[in-house]
Amino acid sequence: VEFKDYYATLGVDRKAEQADIKRAYRKLARKYHPDVSKEPDAEAHFKEVSEAYEALHDPEKRAAYDSIGQRPQGGQEFRPPPGWNSGFEFSGRDSGLGSEADFSDFFESLFGRRTGAGVGRGAARSQTGDDHHAKIVIELEDSYTGAQRTISLRVPVADALGHITFQERQLDVTIPRGVREGQHMRLAGQGGQSGGAAGDLYLEVAFNPHGRFRVDGRDVYVDLPITPWEAALGASIVVPTPEGDVQVKVAPGSTPGRKLRLKGRGLPSDPAGDMYVVIRVAMPPADTPEAKEAYAAMQSAFPGFNPRSTMEA
Amino acid sequence: MKMAQSNSLQVVVVEQQVRFTLIELCQACHAEQSQLVELVELGALEPEGAAPDEWRFGGPALRRARTALSLSRDLDINVAGAALVLDLMDQIAELKSKLLRAGMR
Numbered sequence: 001v002e003f004k005d006y007y008a009t010l011g012v013d014r015k016a017e018q019a020d021i022k023r024a025y026r027k028l029a030r031k032y033h034p035d036v037s038k039e040p041d042a043e044a045h046f047k048e049v050s051e052a053y054e055a056l057h058d059p060e061k062r063a064a065y066d067s068i069g070q071r072p073q074g075g076q077e078f079r080p081p082p083g084w085n086s087g088f089e090f091s092g093r094d095s096g097l098g099s100e101a102d103f104s105d106f107f108e109s110l111f112g113r114r115t116g117a118g119v120g121r122g123a124a125r126s127q128t129g130d131d132h133h134a135k136i137v138i139e140l141e142d143s144y145t146g147a148q149r150t151i152s153l154r155v156p157v158a159d160a161l162g163h164i165t166f167q168e169r170q171l172d173v174t175i176p177r178g179v180r181e182g183q184h185m186r187l188a189g190q191g192g193q194s195g196g197a198a199g200d201l202y203l204e205v206a207f208n209p210h211g212r213f214r215v216d217g218r219d220v221y222v223d224l225p226i227t228p229w230e231a232a233l234g235a236s237i238v239v240p241t242p243e244g245d246v247q248v249k250v251a252p253g254s255t256p257g258r259k260l261r262l263k264g265r266g267l268p269s270d271p272a273g274d275m276y277v278v279i280r281v282a283m284p285p286a287d288t289p290e291a292k293e294a295y296a297a298m299q300s301a302f303p304g305f306n307p308r309s310t311m312e313a
Numbered sequence: 314m315k316m317a318q319s320n321s322l323q324v325v326v327v328e329q330q331v332r333f334t335l336i337e338l339c340q341a342c343h344a345e346q347s348q349l350v351e352l353v354e355l356g357a358l359e360p361e362g363a364a365p366d367e368w369r370f371g372g373p374a375l376r377r378a379r380t381a382l383s384l385s386r387d388l389d390i391n392v393a394g395a396a397l398v399l400d401l402m403d404q405i406a407e408l409k410s411k412l413l414r415a416g417m418r
Contacts (some may be wrong), residue, residue: 035380184327
């Protein structure tokens with residue numbers, strides 16, 4: 001198990017007062033809260049910060065942590081990894097098991113696996129199992145066509161003694177056509193199984209960032225670089241869309257930033273979204289005598305052209 | 314009747330196809346009824362229907378409620394503060410969308 005320096009995580013001294021620890025935590029929690037943060041890996045950071053605070057804000061836990069001393073020298077491991085495993089589909093804060101459900105093995109090796117304090121919360125209120133939440137990342141194209149995806153979830157399960165273990169399970173999911181980023185897919189009866197009826201599973205949809213297309217709700221944007229002469233004279237140009245190439249007419253006299261709307265070529269919906277082709281004009285480099293000559297010829301062809309006319313008093 | 318089925322899972326898109334009762338939304342958000350009632354009283358959630366047991370929440374309420382609750386829990390702010398954050402987040406989303414339409418990444 002990798003040693004975790006909780007003081008370093010919170011950026012406080014080992015002798016810090018409890019109040020300092022709380023202040024440091026609050027500040028970092030605001031910075032990295034996944035709902036508001038624009039930091040990369042906000043969720044992972046938030047989890048680390050929460051774990052550090054969980055260990056240090058309680059004087060007893062802090063004393064226990066302090067007693068194991070400093071980070072071991074020379075990359076020594078703290079202890080052999082018991083059941084070290086890969087990524088969690090369920091983040092603890094979303095699992096319905098309370099925010100500590102997936103703290104690190106290091107945390108658990110110190111303070112034990114979580115006992116069932118938070119586990120029964122949902123079940124205690126009703127006979128229905130907890131609803132669970134997870135995230136699913138799909139391709140933009142999946143939303144255009146609909147798709148079948150197999151997803152792996154690591155589900156926290158409490159045994160009779162309230163100890164939590166993780167069970168891997170796979171689900172075959174049909175991605176509905178037209179699903180959008182930030183929307184939730186609900187799978188009835190796939191949540192927590194405690195009590196009588198099972199809870200539901202909610203999958204929050206995110207799109208894998210696309211190198212070419214940008215998505216705004218149901219509308220999709222693509223930049224189309226064209227030459228100055230295509231912009232000036234007009235052209236018929238092949239444009240990629242998530243559904244395949246389409247032929248687009250660029251009108252003579254098109255200016256950069258102009259948007260061409262391809263009606264109904266956005267995400268499927270009722271009505272379907274639109275696709276917008278945004279004109280970008282690329283300047284060819286003047287790196288040969290011929291190219292320089294061509295620019296010089298343009299200069300003499302446009303004696304009255306003054307792009308800065310509006311800047312003059 | 315909600316039973317786990319091993320084959321072909323029925324998927325619904327919450328934002329488009331689901332309306333929640335108060336109890337269902339509590340279940341989906343792991344919330345106490347009093348917390349959601351407070352969000353309604355603050356205007357952060359706007360269900361249809363007069364009395365709490367007649368309320369019907371549109372699908373987008375799921376995200377709003379979950380976000381407000383997690384902010385309030387994780388950052389130790391009260392529900393009114395979380396509701397304010399929600400409004401600001403809506404504004405940011407609107408601005409981002411404007412930027413995107415204006416052609417910036």
